[in-house]
Structure formats: C-alpha cells, structure tokens
Amino acid sequence: MGAVEGPAGQVDAGARPRRWRLVGPGIVVAATGVGAGDLVATLVAGGRFGYALLWAAVVGCVVKIVLAEAVGRFHLATGSTLFAGWRSLGAWTTAYFGVYVLVWGFVYGASAMTASALPLAALFGGDLKPWAVGCGVAGLLLVGLGRYALFEKVVTVCVGVMFVVVVGLAVLLLVDRVPGAAGGFAQGLPEGSTVYTLGLIGGVGGTITMAAYGYWINAKGWRDSTWMRVMRWDNRVAYATTGVFVLAMVVVGAELVHAVGADITSGDAGLLDLDELLRERYGGVLSSAFLVGFFATSFSSLLGVWNGVSLMVADFWANLRAPAGQEASARVADGTAERSAPFRLFLLWLTFPPIALLFLDEPFGLIVAYGVLGSFFLPFLAVTLLLLLNSSRTPREHRSGPVSNAALAASGLLFLVLFVDQLTDLAG
Template sequence: MAEREYASEKAEKAEKGGKTSSLRKKFSILGPGIVLAATGVGSGDLVMSTVTGSEFGIALIWAVVIGVSLKLLLTEGVGRWTLATGKTILEGWRSLGRWTMAYFFVYVSLFGLIYGAAIATACGLMMSIMFPIMPLWAWAIIHSVAGFSLIWFGRYKIFEKVITVLIGIMFLAVVGSAVLLLPNLFTLPREALTLGIPDGATFFRILGLVGGIGGTMALAAYGYWIRAREWSDKSWIPVMRMDVTLAYVITGLFSMSLMTLSAQFLYGSGITFSGVEGMQDFLNLYGERFGKVPQLILNIGFWAATFSSLIGSWNGIPYLFADFMRNFKKKVDEVKIRKPIDEKDPAYRAFLAWLTFPSLLLLMFNQPIGLVLLYAALGSLFLPFLAITLLFLLNSKEVGPEFRNRLWNNAALVFVIIIFLTLGITKFI
C-alpha cells in the first residue's frame, strides 16, 4: 500500500516536473522579443514619455497601451508572414511591385545616415552626463564604433546576450525607480491621475505619443531575428506570438515608468523639455529631488536604453539591406526559401559600415536641413507602408488558410493605416 502511494506520489511529481520543465523550455527559447524591445525603446521613447508625464501626469497612459498594442499587431504580422511562408518581409514587398523596393531603398539609405548620428549622439549624451571627461561628440563616436565592432566581429547569439544584459539594466533602473517612488505619485492633483484627455492634449499630440512608442524599423527587422534564432516554420508561430507580447509588455512598462517618474516631480512645474538634450535637465532635476545615487542609477538606465537601441539597429537594419540586395538581383519567381542571411554577407557589412562611419561626420558638422526634413517625412510614412503591405500579404494565397488574416485582423490593420497615415501626412506637411 505504501509502495503504491509512493509510486503515485512519484508519478505526480514527475508530471509536475515535466510541466515545469516544458514551461521553462518555452521561456528559455525567447530572445528575439528581448532584442525587439531593446531596439524599439530608444531616445524617442525617453523624450516622448518624459515630456508627456511632465505636462499631463499619467492621464494619457492609456495612449501608451494603444501604441504598444498597434506595434504588437504589426510585428506579429511580420513574424507570422515569415514563419507561415518561409519568406522574408523583403520578399513579400518585392512581390507587390518595384515601388515597394524603391521606397525602401530611399528610406533605409536616409535612415542609415541620419539615425546613425542621432542615436550615437543620444548614447554620447547619457555617458557624458555621468563622465564629463571628454566632449559629447567623442563619446558618440566611441559608442558608434563600439556597436560596429560588436556586430562586425560577434555573432547573433553573442549580440543577444549583450542586449539582454542591457535591457535588464534598463528595466531594473527605470522600472525599479518608478516602483520605489510610486507612493509619491498619489500626492499629485486629481487631474494628473485621472485617465482621459486632459486640457491641452490635442488630437495630434496624442497621436504622436501613440506612434512614437516602440520604434519603426525594428518591427521589420524582427523577421530576421527570428530566423537568426532558427525559428524556421509555422510550428513556431505560437512561440513567436508569446515572444512579441513579452517585447511590448516590456516596452509599455518602460514608457509608463518614465511617465510616472516625470509626473512625480515635473507635473505643474512649468518646466518643458526639448529633444534629447532636455534629458540632461531632467536628470539634474531628478538628482536635486531624490539625490545623486538615484540620479546615477536612472542615468545608467537611460544609457542602457539608448545603447541597446544603437546595437539593435546596427544588427537588425543591415539584414534588411542585405535582403534588399539579394532580392534586387533576382526575379520574384527565383526567390526561394533559403538560409538566413549571414552577418558576414558583404551587403550586410556594407550597410553596417554605412550606419557607422558616414554618420560620424554629422557629429562634427550641422546636419543638412533638407536631408533631415526628407528623412522625417519618409520615416513618418514607414509604419502605414508596413501596415498596407501586410494587409495585402497576410490575405494572399502565399499564407496558409489557417494563418491568413481574420476579419478582426483586417479591421485592426485598416485602423492602423488610418492612424499612422494621419500622423505621417501631418508630419510631412
């Protein structure tokens, strides 16, 4: 009798252990989503969330939820297309016509030049605040070259480990600071804590917050990160969805934490910030209120956010360019399922160099205004471009019936197109 009870107890433990092992195995394979979150959270999120919190408290925190939900929808579409068809997003775009490739080439070329300088400057700023021993531009060059070296000499798995450490630092520093100071939040006026549309929050301001959370090009690069992780077919789609959800939960928590931090000591102060440079004032004021050690911890979190965004872009965007070159040389019907692009591919390395070195010149000279305006206009129209192309691709016969868009998917994509086209056209004008 005792033996039977022991055997039954042993079997029950084995079953529980199997379930736990299975759960651990599922979470252990997650990784591209961490890279996506780290890349998508950059200087834009820092500034947008901080400014919003200082002006409106947490009243617009619902806009962050909408923003990450829309980005999740688009990224899941990219991942689903990649895994259900075995083709990359560039192959999908190529099948829709040459206009998609022309748009992408112009956009990605300008992206490499302007974004390379902008994100390196943001990294340099965060480091120069902590260690003002050299000019900001020198720190920016060091970060840009460091990112280049990591991607040039490393492999995807090494890069993923580095970026996981960075996002851990970012999460603990920023979200941890917000949690520790959360009780102070409830001392704010009622209008700063009531969810809704506060006075002064225009439609286009809210739209900018929705569109500014979670990155742009990183969404398209996600399909290459899952290939680099050897997720190769439709059986990985459930894992991919869990991975993408984790990415945007992290992104949302980060933005909400920044909003609550800035709301606690900036709301109602009349102080406004402009651009990434305003983050220095933000950190100084934070230090005056809470002390130098909390300021340093938050500064480290901001640095980790910007540098992880830099190396994520340095790793992810060259995949897109290398795939563009591969598709540019072949006819649509010749583009077959193939191995993932290698980081040593000549086109991959050429664009990695384009991201790094030409943009360094812009750190020492004024950026050409016309080029900046053109980049901003094209960049604001990238998300509707992605949504429109996904609407066609995910309803095509290339995708198996079980993975094609449902009615709600199509309705959501149409909503995304309307939202981001409105935002894009406004910025363009």
C-alpha cells in the first residue's frame, strides 16, 4: 500500500508508506550543506593527493549521519523543537543563536548568491552582480510564495541534476582507471594533507542547516517517535547519496586535475577552473553540462538556507516571546511558520542587505568569512545535542548511547579544530 498524502504533501502515519516515497527531508539537508565551496575542497584534495583521501569523505558522511540523526531524534522523541531545547539549557543559547544567525545570514546571503551566479555568468555572459541578485530574488519568491512540498521537490530536482552530472563525469574519467581508485581507502595521511583531510570530513553536507533537519521532518508531517525508523532511513539514504557525490568529486580531482597538474583556485571560483579544463579536454557540451550541475549545487544550498534557517528564526521568535518556563511552537507542521512575519522578515534579511557586499568586489574575503562563521556553529550544535540527548528533556528510551555520544563528542572536537584553522587563515 502506498503512502497517503494530505493537502500539504504530508504523509498519513496510519498508512504503510513505501520507503522511497518518504525520502525527502534528508535529501534537502544534505543537498543544502553541500555547496560549491565543498565541491572545490574535494576537488582540490583529489587534485593534490589523488585517491589517498577517499576514506575521509566516507568518514565525513558517517559524522553527518550521526549529527542529523541526533537532531531528528530530539524533535521526534520530545515532540518539541531544537530551539525550544536550546532555550531550556539557559539564556546563553538564545543570545548565541540570535547574534550568530543575523551575522551569518548577512554574510551567507552574499556568498550563496555569488556561488549561484558564477555558473550562470559563465554560461550566458554578463556581469556577475545582476545574476547574483536575480538568484537571491528567485529564492525569495520560490520559498516565500511556495510551501514545503514545492520547496522539497525543487531541491530534489537540483540534487538529481548535480548527481547525474558529477557522477557521470567521474564515471567517464574512470573508464580505464578503476584499479587506481581502490587504493584511496588503504592509504594513510600524505604529508601536508591534515587540514585537507579535516576539511573533507567536516565539509560533507554540514552547515547551520543541519539544525534545520528537525524542522523539515516536522514540515513533512513526521511529528512523534512513531516516525523514528522512517527518519533514520531518510537520513542514511540522503547522506549515502551525498557520499557518492563527494567521492565522485574526489575522483574528478584525481583523474583530471591531478593528472594534468592543474592548479585550482580556492573557493567557489575553483569550479570555473574545472570548467576550463573540461572544455579543453572534452569540448563545450560537457563543460556546459558541468556548469548546469554547478548551478544546481549552489542554488539548492541557497534555497535550503532561505527556507530552513528562516523556519528556525520563526521558532526562535515564537519561543523568545513565550513566558519563562513555557515552550512555544512555530507551528512548522501546518505551514503557519512559513506565513509568519519573522519567517518573511528573515527571508528579506538574507536577500537584500547582503547585496551591498556584492559591490565590495571581495569574493575571496566573503568565502573565508563564510567558512569561519560556518565552522563556528557546528561545535555549538554538537555540544548542545550531547546535553539535550543525555538529560531528562529526552525520554529515556531515545537518549544517546555510548556510540552516539562518542560520535557527537568527536564531531564537536573536529569542528572546533576546523574553526581554529579557519580563524588562523582569516588572521593570515
């Protein structure tokens, strides 16, 4: 029997749903976390070290599965939201999130619009800034006027495009090179690869939008612990897909960039360097297809933030206005949050104020600043999940066990190291 869907695309828990029809929120959170900068990181790692760091991408997927599962488990086990949980830990979490989300949103807005505009400007020509503004406004309209069901479908289409393009390219490059790929899982750390290894582990689909996963499963209609197994299936399928995608980028780096000894630029613009290599080796058709995949990757990240972080801000505001000791709900599941003033105001904040940064003509500075701010959030997420999932806030049967706790602690430490490294780069 297939899943029964309501008017908002929500699934009836009383039906026996087919698993593949339920995959959705996990694809959204994974696709949102894998942006153009993450593709460049894997591309550079493959270009410099060949297949020696393939294993790091696999470990990165496992880390993100643990984090996303913990976020989803808290929402389903408690019937609450992550921000309500943060608020129960003390006022420091509210202050942290309130300041962080404003600063991060301002910087990310410019970074996301730039990353989405780069392939469009390369494909169709013209100045980058109008393309960037157009991408931001398109995201604003799609998220602001649509609902979760439409948003999920658009992101899923973007994922399909980027998966076919990147994995297809990797297969093309690997036609006669399969034996060389297997060695990537057996080698250790090449000299000088420590930071790249940590970046690969930390960059496989991980940003503030990991915290939005719980809001997206609520928007899907999953509201209590009866959906726990479905959530875990959704999460694993999503990050397995992302893992294949990231591995494919390492293959592209090893087989194309490493083979010709090319130098790929840091940041989103590095994908334009790859476009040039593809054009020289395979012609314009394949390079144009790659640029379409590049756009799908960047624009899906933009849409995910425009929707997911705005939902978190709506919940933040609802809880901030609630009396002390009481919990408020942003009413994500019935679509009310997407029609609320805080949701729409934050959409405007992500779209229009960051346009000023586009005219500074400092894309590299934007990329570095975004990297620092992004890595600053994930240690906070890992630590607060440890506190919430090992307390009376979570029913005993759904609290974290030793394996989950160890994985959360290790990921928190990893992201802290990455933050320090990004901060050092900024200072330099």
